[in-house]
Amino acid sequence: xxGLGIILFFCFNAAHSQFPxxxxxxxxxxxxxxCPLWKDKSPCGSLSGRGRxxxxxxxxxxxxxxxxxxxxxxxxxxxDNTCECYGNYSGxxxxxxxxxxxxxxxxxxxxxxxxEIRELTFLEKKRLFSYLALAKTTKCKDFVxxxxxxxxxxxxxxxxxxxLYDVFAWMHYYAMKPILLNNTFDPIKNFAHQGPAFPGWHxxxxxxLERQIQLMTGDEDFAIPYYDWRGEKNCSICTDDLLxxxxxxxxxxxxxxxxxxxxxxxxxxxxxxxxxxxDTEYKMERLHRKPGTTPYAxxxxxxxxxxxxxxxxxxxxxxxxxxxxxxxxxxxxxxLAPDGVTLKRSxxxxxxxxxxxxxxxxxxxxxxxxxILHHSFVDKIFEQWIARYNASPGSYPENNELGxxxxxxxxxxxxxxxxxxxxxxxTEFGYRFSTYNDKGW
Numbered sequence: 001x002x003g004l005g006i007i008l009f010f011c012f013n014a015a016h017s018q019f020p021x022x023x024x025x026x027x028x029x030x031x032x033x034x035c036p037l038w039k040d041k042s043p044c045g046s047l048s049g050r051g052r053x054x055x056x057x058x059x060x061x062x063x064x065x066x067x068x069x070x071x072x073x074x075x076x077x078x079x080d081n082t083c084e085c086y087g088n089y090s091g092x093x094x095x096x097x098x099x100x101x102x103x104x105x106x107x108x109x110x111x112x113x114x115x116e117i118r119e120l121t122f123l124e125k126k127r128l129f130s131y132l133a134l135a136k137t138t139k140c141k142d143f144v145x146x147x148x149x150x151x152x153x154x155x156x157x158x159x160x161x162x163x164l165y166d167v168f169a170w171m172h173y174y175a176m177k178p179i180l181l182n183n184t185f186d187p188i189k190n191f192a193h194q195g196p197a198f199p200g201w202h203x204x205x206x207x208x209l210e211r212q213i214q215l216m217t218g219d220e221d222f223a224i225p226y227y228d229w230r231g232e233k234n235c236s237i238c239t240d241d242l243l244x245x246x247x248x249x250x251x252x253x254x255x256x257x258x259x260x261x262x263x264x265x266x267x268x269x270x271x272x273x274x275x276x277x278x279d280t281e282y283k284m285e286r287l288h289r290k291p292g293t294t295p296y297a298x299x300x301x302x303x304x305x306x307x308x309x310x311x312x313x314x315x316x317x318x319x320x321x322x323x324x325x326x327x328x329x330x331x332x333x334x335x336l337a338p339d340g341v342t343l344k345r346s347x348x349x350x351x352x353x354x355x356x357x358x359x360x361x362x363x364x365x366x367x368x369x370x371x372i373l374h375h376s377f378v379d380k381i382f383e384q385w386i387a388r389y390n391a392s393p394g395s396y397p398e399n400n401e402l403g404x405x406x407x408x409x410x411x412x413x414x415x416x417x418x419x420x421x422x423x424x425x426x427t428e429f430g431y432r433f434s435t436y437n438d439k440g441w
Contacts, residue, residue, distance in 0.1 A: 019034060019075075019078070019143075019144070019412075019414070020034065020036065020092040020093070020142055020143055020414055021141070021142055021143060021144050022034075022036035022037075022092075022093070023036065023079070023092070024144055024159050028079075029078075031081075032078065032079050032080045032081065033053070033079060033080065033081040033082075034075070034078075034079045034081065034082045034083070034092065034414070035053035035081050035082065035083050035093075036083070036092065036093040037093070038050060038093050038094060038095050039095070043083070044083035044084070044085070044093060044094045045089070045093065045094045045095060049086060050085060050086060050089040050094040050095070051083050051084055051085035051086050051089055051094030051415075052083070052084055052086075053081050053082075053083060053084075054081060054082060054083065054084035055080060055081055056075075056076045056079070056080055056081065056082065068151075068152070068180045068181075068182070068183055069179050069180040069181065070151075071174075071175075071179075071191060071403065071411045071412065072179070072402055072403060074403070074408070074409045074410075074411045074412065074416075075409065075412075075414070075416070082414065082415060082416065083414070083415050084415060084416075085415055087106070088101040088106035088107065089106055090106075090415065091414075091415070092142070092414035092415060094415075096211070096215075098430075099207050099211065099429040099430040099431070100427075100428070100429055100430015100431070101430065102220055109430070110220060110221075110430065111427065111430060111431065111432060112220075112221060112222070112223040112430060112431045112432075113223060113431070113432055113433070113434055114223045114224060114225060114226055114376055114380070114431055114432070114433050114434065115223070115225050115226070115433075115434040115436065116225060116226055116227070116228050116434060116436035116437070117225040117226070117227055117237055117242065117373055118236075118237070118436075119225075119434060119436055120225060125241070125242070127219075127222075128225065129257045131213050131216075131217055131219075131222060132165065132257070132258075132369055133257070134216065134217070135163065135164040135165040135168075135209075135212070135213055135216065136163050136164075136165045136166070136261060137163055138163055138164050138216060139161050139162070139163060139164075140161070140162060140163060140164045140166075140167045140212075143162075143167045144159040144160060144161060144162065144167075145159070145160050145162045145166070145167055145170040145174075145264075145275065145278055146158075146159060146160075146174070146274050146275065146278075147159075147160045147274060147275050147276060147277075147278035147279060148273050148274040148275075148276065149273060149276060150272050150273060151180065151272050151273060151274060152183075152272065160278045160279045161279075162264060162278065164209075164212050164213070164216060165209070166264040166367075167212075168205065168208065168209045168212070168366065169263070169264050169265070169364070169366040169367045170264055170265060170275060170278070171205060171208070171366075171412055172192065172205060172363070172365070172366035173264075173265045173275060173363045173364055173366070174274065174275075174411070174412055175190060175191040175192040175201065175411050175412065176190045176191075176192055176193065176362060176363040177190065177271065177274065177363070178190060178271045179191075179402060179403070181402075185271045185272065187271065188321070188322075189401070189402065191402075191403040191404065191410075191411045192205075192411075193333065193362070194321050194322045194333070194335070195316070195320050195321060195329075195399070195401045195404040196315060196316035196320055196329055196396060196397055196399060196401070196404055196419070197401075197403070197404040197408075197410065197419045198329055198332075198333050199329060199332060199333075199378070199379070199382040199422075200410065200419055200422030200423065201410055201419075201422075202375045202378065202379065203379050203382065203422055203429075204410055204413060204417055204422055205366075205375075206224055206372060206375055206376055206379060207429060208413070209224065209372065210222065210223065210224045210431075223431060224372055224373075224376050225373060225376065226373055226376035226377040226379075226380055226433070227370070227373035227374055227376070227377055228377055228380075228436060228437050229300045229301065229351055229374070229377065230300070230301060230302060230303045230305075230306055230437070231300070231302050231303050232300045233299075233300075234291065234292055235291040235292070235354075235355065237370070237373070238289065238291055238370075240253050240255055240256045240257075243256070243257075243258070243369065243370050243373075244256030244257060244258050244259065244289070246288065246289045246290065246291075246357075249288070250288035250289055250290040250356065250357045251286065251288055252286075252287055252288065252289065258287055258368075258369060259286075259287075261286070261287045261367070261368075261369075262281060262284035262285060262286055262287070262367075263284055263285050263286075263287060263358055263364050263367035263368075264278060264284060264364075264367060265277070265278065265363070265364050265367075266284050266285035266358075266361075266364050266367070267283060267284065267285055285358070287357070287358050287367060287368050288357035288358055289355055289356060289357040289358065289359060289368065289370070290355075290356035290357050291354060291355050291356060292354060293356055294353050294354065294356055294360070296345070296353070297345070297350055297353035297354040298354075299354075300350065300351060300354055301338075301346060301347050301350055301351070304338075305338040305346065305347065306338075306347075306381060308331075308338035308339060308340075309328065309331040309332055309338045309347060309381070310328075310381070310384055310385055310388060311340075312326055312327065312328040312331055312340050313328070313389055314326060314327060314328060314397070315327075315328055315329055315385075315391065315395050315396060315397060315423070316328070316329040316330065316397050316399070317330075317397075318399075320397070320399045320401050320404070321401070322335035322343075323335070323343060324336065325340060325341055325343075326340045326341065327340075328385055331346070331347060332347055332348060332378065332381060332382065332385075333347065333348050333349060334346045334347040334348040334349030334350055334351075335349065348374075348378050351374055352365060352374075355368075355370060359371060359374075379426075380433045383425070383426045383433060384441055386423065386424070386425055386426075387425065391423050392423055392424065393406075393418075393420040393421055393423050393424070394420075395423050396419060396420035396423050404419060405419065406418065406419055406420040407419070407420065410422070
């Protein structure tokens with residue numbers, strides 16, 4: 001694994017968080033500005049027409065009670081100015097392209113196809129595992145992660161180098177931490193789950209990792225595959241030529257692709273700290289997995305389960321949490337049975353529980369590469385729902401859940417992506433899915 005280096009910054013009046021590397025300088029924190037210079041030496045590439053430095057200070061904020069959480073009203077807790085990109089340009093400095101667009105001027109469109117992992121040829125599988133190994137061991141050049149002692153004490157905040165894959169895993173962990181309201185942690189509420197943002201947050205996260213691997217390798221055709229688990233009697237991809245077998249203790253076979261991987265932010269899971277061991281590899285847990293050993297999760301969802309979930313027309317319903325009924329989101333996420341009226345673990349949640357080990361520890365579950373295959377398939381189900389009901393940003397429900405309102409920026413992505421704007425067909429993001437096992441869809 002990458003040897004992690006620490007970047008320390010002394011805190012000013014504002015608290016600090018995970019941000020693009022150029023925005024973690026003394027000057028950026030002092031001015032509350034995250035508008036890095038692009039190659040033309042102008043903020044956000046403004047001289048080249050790529051974007052502008054947007055002033056958030058004068059915009060109307062959401063109705064948020066007195067809070068201490070650094071992630072709320074993202075990203076305005078930290079910055080009054082961030083980049084807003086024009087047209088097909090994207091990225092924290094508008095130096096990248098929107099998904100599905102390539103080239104110096106982002107004017108070349110390309111559609112990639114996400115396929116079921118068992119559809120891949122031997123060479124395609126070899127490429128996938130090589131790229132993931134590279135992502136796990138290559139320092140991320142554009143982003144750093146936040147590691148803290150007590151979240152209440154800003155002097156304990158520090159920024160830590162991490163591998164590209166660990167940055168991705170950290171983002172899920174960061175969004176999952178309990179929300180701090182009026183100096184009290186709410187263990188139920190977070191920004192990526194248990195609310196209408198769930199499918200969109202994970203779609204954007206997979207897009208982030210996919211794009212970063214494309215940039216790292218120069219391979220524009222790279223696509224994250226999916227694992228179609230419908231009707232499986234066991235984890236058929238938990239083999240050493242794919243995701244790895246495990247022993248009785250859950251440790252992966254030393255000859256599997258991921259046996260050396262350790263989980264960033266594992267252990268020391270205190271609600272009042274962010275990833276305190278981010279720079280200490282020996283304190284991180286090794287990946288482990290124990291599929292099919294949890295008594296109340298002995299089977300995976302069936303074809304009929306998925307079809308019944310797709311019959312639910314509303315993206316989400318009040319009270320927009322784990323008790324929502326007749327909610328596609330709650331049934332897909334798995335707090336609601338596919339019948340739409342029975343509250344029980346199913347679907348997405350059931351897979352996490354069934355696989356056990358690291359995957360069953362939801363905040364750090366993204367450390368296991370099976371996570372991205374699982375969520376790529378969850379995204380395929382989401383895509384089927386969008387197509388079936390011709391869903392659009394207007395389908396995103398009005399609600400008052402912190403960080404999950406329609407116009408809230410998705411945490412912790414740059415530039416701002418609003419929750420409602422992810423409710424679009426995947427082809428608008430430059431990808432589509434193969435038709436593996438698609439009879440009846």
